[in-house]
Amino acid sequence: MKSIFSLAAAAALVGLSNSTPVPDATAAAHGPYHISGFFASKPHLSSGCRFEFNLTSPTLPSTPPVYCWASVELGFSGATWLGYVYQGLGHCDNERVDWTFNHPRGAETDRNDAVFNVTVDGVLGTYRVPKEDIYVNLNDEGNPFDNDVSYSGPREFEIVDFPGGD
Numbered sequence: 001m002k003s004i005f006s007l008a009a010a011a012a013l014v015g016l017s018n019s020t021p022v023p024d025a026t027a028a029a030h031g032p033y034h035i036s037g038f039f040a041s042k043p044h045l046s047s048g049c050r051f052e053f054n055l056t057s058p059t060l061p062s063t064p065p066v067y068c069w070a071s072v073e074l075g076f077s078g079a080t081w082l083g084y085v086y087q088g089l090g091h092c093d094n095e096r097v098d099w100t101f102n103h104p105r106g107a108e109t110d111r112n113d114a115v116f117n118v119t120v121d122g123v124l125g126t127y128r129v130p131k132e133d134i135y136v137n138l139n140d141e142g143n144p145f146d147n148d149v150s151y152s153g154p155r156e157f158e159i160v161d162f163p164g165g166d
């Protein structure tokens, strides 16, 4: 609801006539969400994972892009997962944007996909990161504490899946 109200308010502000329907509050009006410089990595022998990316979308100012970041504590330098950036743990330099990232811990031989969600003005876009795009290096297999894990997919991609629908 919040996004519908703010869109209606924005439409009124730019003076759209009353006969113009209020633009769709969801996908068509908001997307795609364009991600660039996507980075997620657990440094060698560290137990934390760092995330960074830039975001532009049709309704956000594009220069500079919105910059987002997070650090998540995995608790273990042998982690082979990127962790859970839950609601509130991810930051952006624009308060209209919120995001989460969830790469659940999986067995060594059965790793999981991750889910990356970005919300602009309350409109959720979701993106599935295939497990093939998450690089894991066990390094010394005799040492369970020195694993590396990082995002290895495209640094630039678009979020086009808006589960809220139109």
Ligand SMILES: *[C@@H]1O[C@H](CO)[C@@H](O)[C@H](O)[C@H]1NC(C)=O
Residues within 6 Å of the ligand: 036, 037, 038, 039, 052, 053, 054, 064, 065, 067
């Ligand atoms: C985000 O964009 C800014 C400004 O364009 C740029 O300086 C920075 O390197 C970008 N960050 C990433 C993670 O790509």
Ligand SMILES: *[C@@H]1O[C@H](CO)[C@@H](O)[C@H](O)[C@H]1NC(C)=O
Residues within 6 Å of the ligand: 086, 100, 101, 102, 115, 116, 117, 124, 126, 163
């Ligand atoms: C991301 O969005 C999907 C689709 O609505 C939802 O099922 C999932 O719980 C969300 N994940 C997180 C970590 O917020």
